[in-house]
Amino acid sequence: MGRRLRVFLRWGLEGRLWTFSLIFAFCFLWEILARLQVGSFFFWDFMVPPSKSLATFYSLLTQPPYQEYDILYHSGTTLWRAGVALMGGVLVAVPVGFALGWWRALDAVFTPLFEFLRPTPSLIFFPILILLFGTGSVSKIMASLIAVSFVMVINSLYGVKSTDSVLINSLRTMGASNADILRKAVLYSALPHIASGIRVSIGASILVIVSTEMIQGKEGLGFVIYFALDRLQFDHMWSGILATLLVGAGAVYLWQYVEKKVLKWHFETTARA
Amino acid sequence: MRRALAEMYLTGKSYKLTTLCILFIFAGVYEFASRTHLGGLRLWIFFVPPSRILATFFSLLLDGTLLEHAVYSMMRVGAGLAIGVLLGTPLGLLIGWSRSLDLVIGPIVDLVRTFPKPALFPLLIVISGIGEVSKVILISFGIFFIVCINSIYGGRSIDRVLVASAKVMGATGAQIFTKIVIPYSLPYVSAGIRISLATSLTYLTFAEMLAAERGIGYLVLYSQRNYSYDTMFVGVMAMSLIGGSMVFAYLSLERRFLSWFYAMGRRGGDEMSGGA
Numbered sequence: 001m002g003r004r005l006r007v008f009l010r011w012g013l014e015g016r017l018w019t020f021s022l023i024f025a026f027c028f029l030w031e032i033l034a035r036l037q038v039g040s041f042f043f044w045d046f047m048v049p050p051s052k053s054l055a056t057f058y059s060l061l062t063q064p065p066y067q068e069y070d071i072l073y074h075s076g077t078t079l080w081r082a083g084v085a086l087m088g089g090v091l092v093a094v095p096v097g098f099a100l101g102w103w104r105a106l107d108a109v110f111t112p113l114f115e116f117l118r119p120t121p122s123l124i125f126f127p128i129l130i131l132l133f134g135t136g137s138v139s140k141i142m143a144s145l146i147a148v149s150f151v152m153v154i155n156s157l158y159g160v161k162s163t164d165s166v167l168i169n170s171l172r173t174m175g176a177s178n179a180d181i182l183r184k185a186v187l188y189s190a191l192p193h194i195a196s197g198i199r200v201s202i203g204a205s206i207l208v209i210v211s212t213e214m215i216q217g218k219e220g221l222g223f224v225i226y227f228a229l230d231r232l233q234f235d236h237m238w239s240g241i242l243a244t245l246l247v248g249a250g251a252v253y254l255w256q257y258v259e260k261k262v263l264k265w266h267f268e269t270t271a272r273a
Numbered sequence: 274m275r276r277a278l279a280e281m282y283l284t285g286k287s288y289k290l291t292t293l294c295i296l297f298i299f300a301g302v303y304e305f306a307s308r309t310h311l312g313g314l315r316l317w318i319f320f321v322p323p324s325r326i327l328a329t330f331f332s333l334l335l336d337g338t339l340l341e342h343a344v345y346s347m348m349r350v351g352a353g354l355a356i357g358v359l360l361g362t363p364l365g366l367l368i369g370w371s372r373s374l375d376l377v378i379g380p381i382v383d384l385v386r387t388f389p390k391p392a393l394f395p396l397l398i399v400i401s402g403i404g405e406v407s408k409v410i411l412i413s414f415g416i417f418f419i420v421c422i423n424s425i426y427g428g429r430s431i432d433r434v435l436v437a438s439a440k441v442m443g444a445t446g447a448q449i450f451t452k453i454v455i456p457y458s459l460p461y462v463s464a465g466i467r468i469s470l471a472t473s474l475t476y477l478t479f480a481e482m483l484a485a486e487r488g489i490g491y492l493v494l495y496s497q498r499n500y501s502y503d504t505m506f507v508g509v510m511a512m513s514l515i516g517g518s519m520v521f522a523y524l525s526l527e528r529r530f531l532s533w534f535y536a537m538g539r540r541g542g543d544e545m546s547g548g549a
Contacts, residue, residue: 013376022377046399108288109295119471119516123478124490124509127497131319147475207389211479214391215494222392229395237395244392245384252387 048235057239068227069236071243077137078213078220079247082205085141089148089201094194097153101160101190102182114153122147126212135216144208148201152194159193160186192266195259202255206248221247321503329503330510343511345487349405349480350473353412357469360413361420362462366454368421369428379425386418391479398484408480415476416469423465427458460534463527470523474516489515 012018027050034049057071064070100107100114122143129139163186171181213222221244228237260267278287300323305311307322333339368374368382390411397407431454439449481490493508 013373016376016380018377019380023381043400046396105288109291112289112292113296116517116521117513119474119520120509120513121471121475121478121516123475123482124493124512126482127494127505128319128509131497131502203387203389207391207475210389211391211475214394215479215482225392225395229399234396234399241392241396245388248389249384249387 046234048238050238053235053238053242056235057242060236060239069224071221071224071239074219074221074224074240075243075247078206078209078222078244079251081137081141081220082144082202082209082251085144085205085209086148086198086201088141089145089152089205090194090198092145093149093152094156096149097156098160098182098186098190100153101157102186107157107161111157114150118150118154122150122208123211123215126215130216137219140209140212140217140220143212144205147204147208151201151204152197155193155197155200156190159190159197162193163189192263195263199252199255199259202251203248206244206251210244319502321506325503326506326510330507333504333507339492339507339511342487342489342492342508343515346477346481346489346512347515349408349488350412350477352405352409353476354416354466354469354473355413356409357413357416357473358420358466361417361465362424365421365424365462365465366428366458369425369458370431370454375425375429382418382421382425386422390415390476394480394483403484408477408485411480412473412476416473419469419472420462420465423461423468424458427461430461431457460531463531467520467523467527470519471516474512474519478512 012021030047031049031051034044034047037044060069060071064072067073100110125146126139126143129142133139133142167185168181171185176184209220210222213220214226215222217223221240225237225240225244228234228240303320304322304324307317307320310317330339365382368378393414394407394411397410401407401410435453436449439453444452477488478490481488482494485491489508489512493505493512496502496504496508
């Protein structure tokens, strides 16, 4: 193997070229197999060739035939629902997590309850939430909010607990008040944990919203996918799946970018340590 | 009196008592409010008094319906978890160990992890039917990426110098695997499995609510649609009992076998979780 070849291979690794090539090769193989209808004919009815799904996706984006297939509108619905759930969950759960982390008695009394309830999937509460809040957006947002707040309570709790006790004690000996300690020490050691909690919560909230839309509803990406299944229009279904992928991955990657920018000080110090 | 209280405080018993007391007070207030229809009847049609929920729980447990639904749910989760872990762990370790695989396949795993997997369930139904297979595939597919990501972290954490020096001193592949690879990666793999336990229940509930004839998720949605609200709450209770005891059992296993890791003051990657 020549040196040039090795340099080329290395260059492709760093620039994610091989990753993209792999994805492209996979799609290409899929396209060919689907066009030739290798093996069973029915299988390729569901696994629509990617080019066809992409064409449908584009046409649904630019000129949707009717409102049920308006991908842009339904992506927006899913996104705002997930966003409201995320914000609500963070606003409710972070103070609760701080309280549990700060007062040891509260922690000892309530954390076992939280830890026991945490594995309960929030989707199981969805039927109750339909009864309480109706079949519209609110019940879905509440189901997602439950999921988000469990993640955020636990993450901010551990964030507060991870504060260096030497730091707190020395601040206290130097005469700092509790508010000062919270603002100057605890907040900064909790922030990275809260940020990673938000990263997990973004994925969780979109997952719950899409699931509830599929179980019951008339709007959102989950509904689009299920609607297409009912009509056996699999290229439309694949464009719904593609939109879900774009929304989910886009939101998470956007947050990761923001996280790196905002918490630059944290990543720099941990990299050096 | 004060001494007794102080002793309870020091041993931590008072906290457990307080937790129980708070639960009882909550149940009491709930019972009272739902019996007297506090603030209007409308809300309390749904919120059955806890005594009735408990009575229904035991009657359903005794006549075997609850057990049947629970067994079906547990079987699906068990099969999905087993497949997901068995496939995800070796692949993740391999990706984490090899730097070029990490660079090529790592981003793809990361991308698919962010994808809300329930979106694929209608497709799975069409391909493999409404039966058990589509549910098990969904659960194992969802679990696979969590386990895989955590195993990638585990594979990355393996000390390369240690492996190289073991090789120089003539260790066989099996020895390297059991003496170096497993101790280094096990905490990460185990954290992945711990997170997957909760996540698998989310996928299970979703699949059972969308298309099933048995299972706890089906029971809850079905009884909501049939106005039998006590059964609905029994289903919710059963699901949280299953989830809580699964994770609790796993945590005690982890504490037993990974105590050396936690004694080092580290905590296996909770932040990589993908749960809901």
